[in-house]
Amino acid sequence: TSTHLGGLKESLRSPGSPWPAELIVLGPGGSARQEVLRKIQELSDSVHRDPFMVADLDMLASRHATFRQALPRVWPFYAVKCNSSPWVLRVLAALGTGFDCASQVELEQVLSLGVAPSRIIFANPCKASAHIQYAARRGVKLLTFDSEEELTKVAKHHPEARLVLRILAEDSKSRFPLNTKFGASLEACGHLLTRARDLGLAVVGVSFHVGSDAQAIADCRRVFEMGCGAGHHMSLLDLRGGFPGVFEEMASVINAALAQDFPEDTGVEVIAEPGRFYMASVCTAAVNIIGKKAVLGPGGHRRLLYYLNEGQYGSFRIFLREPTPRTPIVVKEFLSEPHLFPCTLYGPTCDAFDRLSLEEVWLPELDVGDWLIFPSVGAYTCSMSSTFNGFPPAYVCYATVRQLRSLLEMAP
Structure with missing residues (x-):
């Protein structure tokens, strides 16, 4: 595997930060959750109780192993936009994944690790000419491309490109449906494939958002036949991302569809662009309650408003896109089973819309200074954060066992 780590002691912190610059190497039996609780205890003795995350890099390696085992024919090209942390990219580069990039900056990030260009797909169907x-x-x-206008740009600026035609697929089951923005209809594919040939461009494959049923793979078979009829050598199927529901069930559906429409003896290479599947369970966030307000709701029922030092303008913007609110884990001991109240969780900014969900969650009565833990927040959190109103997003530290650190140290 070709990757340049740039030194394991590289600092990922801002000047003056109290956080360690190195990876946290967990001892025997240690876990990222234990590291979260240890750090909470440490910060609870300080007036500075800033939000933080602990990223479990071993979980990232485990998700890669799960993906490869469940989909042995499918090689993952990790979606950089999901979480572009240098440590995340380094681990995945060392494990040999490919990378799905959507911009010049993401290309630069991955190439700077020494990743070969052949392990990258520039998967944004609408790219700036400079990129x-x-x-x-x-x-x-x-x-990738999905329009005649994109073909014209590629013919002018990158005539040696190997193109992948992104098609529309039914994606109502996907967490984030994308068909309103990207994808060519099956009716348009024949014209696009012919136009690419006339421009002297090579189309080598087809892609679709996998947040759909197996019919999309059968549709790709039809587009392969169109491509071959137009004179293209079709050799790549890209399932992209958006794996919905129970992954093992979806993997079974995909494997069966591949066996039927793209059997192994066809020699077709199959890739995917997972992001959330890899990253969601990697990070755990800890936030502090910095304010509290009790109000009376309809019927005189008591409601609680908690103001946290992290919100949707920081690392939790993605929460507003989720169908159900996140109920955090309370880090506090109670002498007996506490009474639960309907609670609204607000972020720290002055924007009234800075809340973690549109719905209330049920929590016990807590105090200013108490901590809440949000597990499984590794996907589209850090990468979507901002410093609105002067509040920096949660700091992230990275934990690993000694074996994974050894893999990183040995990578050339």
Whole structure:
């Protein structure tokens, strides 16, 4: 595996931060959750109780192993947009994954690790011309498209590209449906494939958002036949991301569909672009209650408003897109089973819309200074954060066992 770690002692902290610059190497029997609780105890003795996350890099490696076992024919190209932390990218580079990039900055991030251009797909169907030119200069040849206008740009700026046609697929089961923005209809594919040929461009494959049923793979078979009829050598199927529901069940459906429509003897290479599946369970966040207000709701029932030092403008913006609110784990001991109240969780900014969900959650009565833990917040949290109103997002520290650290140290 070709990757340059740039030194394991590289500092990922801001000047003056009290956090360690190195990876936290967990001892025998240690866990990321224990590290979260240890850090909470440490910060509870200080007036500075800033929000933080602990990223379990071993969980990331475990998710990679699970993906490969469940989908042995499918090689993952990790979606960088999901979480672009240098340590996350380094671990995945060392494990040999490919990478799905959507911009020049993401290309630069991955290429700076020493990842070969052949392990990258520039998977944004609508790219700036300057970004296409950068990909051409750096030898990144695998690009997606879904329109004639995109073909014109590629023909001008990257004629040696190997193109992947993104098609529309039914994606109502996907966490984030994308069909309103991207994808070519089956009716348009024949024209696009012919137009690519006339422009001297090579189309090598088809992609779709996997948040759909197996019919999409059968549709790709039809587009492969269209491509071959137009003179293209079709050799790549890209399932993209958006794995919904129970992963093992979806993997079984995908494997059966591949066996039927793209059996192994066809020689078709199959890739996917998972993001959330890899990252969701990797990070655990700890936030502090910095304010509290009790109000009377309809019928005189008591409601509680908790103001946290992290919110949707920080690491929790993605929460507002989720169908059900996140109920955090309370880090506090009670002498008996506490009474629960309907609670609204607000972030720290002055924006009244800075709340963690539109619905209330049920929590016991807590005090200013108490801590809440949110597990499984590794996907689309850090990468969507901002410093609105002067509040920095949660700091992230990275934990690993000694074996994974050894893998990183040995990577060339």
